[in-house]
Amino acid sequence: MIDSTPSPESDARHPVTILVNDQPVTLPKDHATGHQIKAAAGLPEDLQLHGPGEEPIANDERVALQENEQFTTAPKLVKILVNNRAVEVPGHEVTGAQVKHAAEVPSDFKLYGPDGTEITDGQTVRVKHDERFTAISGQDVS
Amino acid sequence: MPVEIARAVADLHAAFPDRVQIHEDPAGVIVAIIGVTLGERWSPRTGTLWFLIPYHYPDAAIYPFYLTGARPTGGMIGGLQDVAWRGESAIQVSLRHTAWNPKLDTALGSALQAQAWLAAN
Helix, strand or coil, X not given: CECCCCCHHHHCCCCEEEEECCEEEEECXXXXXXXXXXXXXXXXXXEEEECCCCCEECCCCEEECCCCCEEEXXXXXXXXXXXXXXXXXXXXXXXXXHHHHHHCCCCCCEEECCCXXXXXXXXXXXXXXXXXXXXXXXXXXX | CCHHHHHHHHHHHHHCCCCEEEEEECCEEEEEEEEEECCCCEECCEEEEEEEEECCCCCCCCCCEEEECCEECCXXXXXXXXXXXXXXXXXXXXXXXXXXXXXXXXXXXHHHHHHHHHHHC
């Protein structure tokens, strides 16, 4: 439950145990930021945190906590361009197959990175926002 | 210039900065990509890759390609043949898309794939 409005209860200091990716995590107060929740769970800051209602929680966003509430994390979506079309891939490190899947191009298409080199399906590449990729159907010698 | 061809030309300029020359043609737009890296069989190891973006692009695919400024040292292999291209001796590179999809495929992708083939052959 997101609560961005400070209230007298905001500084309540009783510990609260929530579940992050099904693992119990105890926080010292009944409010915490996305950053604090991920840190308490030992998770990297670049993951996207989601609250009990699947709502995204930003790192600096303060939320109220209740016992046994379920939180989850997922890789942050990164927007890239494939054949000039914006698509989102799950995180900064993705495989060629994931890029093609996100772009909804056939799996037998060839994929080329921003520098023009081919990326195979099983190859993992690091992607940045707005980087351009090219997918193309196969050519045969005729 | 039709908007789809203009977009293809912009893609090519972005992918090959300062290496793309464009020549308007009644059949579409002729593209020259300078300084394409070639495989070991070629001498020298760089050449200029030419192709036509046809007027009906993207409904019409990119085919064929032409290479100038280099020759294969060990003779021709499948897909290559000597031709005259715009009044100049060139090597035709017959790489054909077997399932060209106008909604997905692009001139840039086609050129990248031809470039990769030339670097590997």
